[in-house]
Amino acid sequence: MAAVDRSLVANLPMFAGLTPTEQDELLREARSIRYPKGAAVFDQGAEADRFFLLLHGHLRVEKTTSQGQQSVVRYVSAGELFGVAQAMNLTHYPATAVAAVDSIALAWPSSSWHRLIVKYPSLASTALQTVGSRLQDTQARVMEMSSEQVEQRVAHALLRLAKQAGKKVDAGIEIDFPISRQDVAEMTGTTLHTVSRILSAWEQQGLVEGGRQRIVLRDTHRLHDLAEGEEAAQTHKRTL
Amino acid sequence: MAAVDRSLVANLPMFAGLTPTEQDELLREARSIRYPKGAAVFDQGAEADRFFLLLHGHLRVEKTTSQGQQSVVRYVSAGELFGVAQAMNLTHYPATAVAAVDSIALAWPSSSWHRLIVKYPSLASTALQTVGSRLQDTQARVMEMSSEQVEQRVAHALLRLAKQAGKKVDAGIEIDFPISRQDVAEMTGTTLHTVSRILSAWEQQGLVEGGRQRIVLRDTHRLHDLAEGEEAAQTHKRTL
């Protein structure tokens, strides 16, 4: 296993505030692991024996209820810390993480977590910020789900995805990994049928461009309006 | 301002793992503040200049969207750390905290946060666990909202409240602070009308006992079944 070069990670939040020597020490304790598309990094309910830093790729984090209902919790992008269950005092992973594209992650044993944060207090801060921003996102989602219509929620979800993993392309902004209608449905608490109808309608109006496991946002401004509750030009209302 | 005695707080999670001397040091930096029922501890959007530990009482944490939609994020009980916005790198409070009953909290200046976690690493761990468990709760709520019917969600919400702030009373378990139908509606993403109908139906069946700003759970077992999706004996179905 080749050592990971410090220069690849030095400017990630997790390594900020550490000296190069410390960075090297931290890296020396980690293993770098490849996950081909579709592979699980860890499974919901499994013992949380490692925590990770995603170096390359995208992961889909999903959670299944005891009743079998599945839903997409979030997507992880390169540079993010994840699987820090241990830090929150959980002994088992609360969700499953699957590689949405071929991905590479650094893994540390959970058992070293405590020792590491004592040695590098900035690590605790980073983790706190990571978890805190997830909490913010999740709370935003709760608010959306309690007060918004499905269409607004889908608009919000797409905009969030674009911001987090958008790739500029000549037609607009493309979500940088394969994502199905079903995935979007599971992010917004609706059905793939409804998502499909909404995307079709939007495609008619030139707001997005669809495709198999592919979504391109063509008019983010307009989508933002929809997300904020602008009723205007919809399926049944021909505004021309 | 009288100093808070160490014995009052020594066995709270926040103070676990600290020596008595350290506990005293930490306490010496805090102010103790009384909040009469209805008073705001902090307001959404205000500068996050302090973080708190609730010593006594209950707080309702609520959040309002830009569109004016309000919703109840959670209730804080005695012993919990809250208002740790600064620790998550937020400069402003993301929600409003209001005393649901007369309450007392310890307050530290946010500016000392960084110094404190370097000095007492266990503080960072505690905060991480606090935030982590909130994240778990919030994610559970998202899952509920995407897959459950309103009735199940209300059942879940009441059970959670009872677990967190239930007071044993001869008729069953009473939620230990005034809570309106509107509050429950805002916790579950529905309307007070629907909550009222559901509670009325449950009262018929002897599952709960209502009242002005008051809810007593009489049959938690049955409620648990309902929460898990047991269809059985409902409003229209007389199962006797």
Added chain:
DNA sequence: CGACGAAGTTGAGCTGGCGCAACCTGGGCC
């Protein structure tokens, strides 16, 4: 003690979006 307002109840009608079902399409694999 009367009366005003906040909290709760209940009825009636309407509709967003879900469930079901049939169908289309394109990409990969033999």
Added chain:
DNA sequence: GGCCCAGGTTGCGCCAGCTCAACTTCGTCG
């Protein structure tokens, strides 16, 4: 090149729960 099937689309009917609205109950304050 043809087949297979996962992913996507679309029509239709229905109902949970929202909206609107009228009314009741209770607590409190002058």
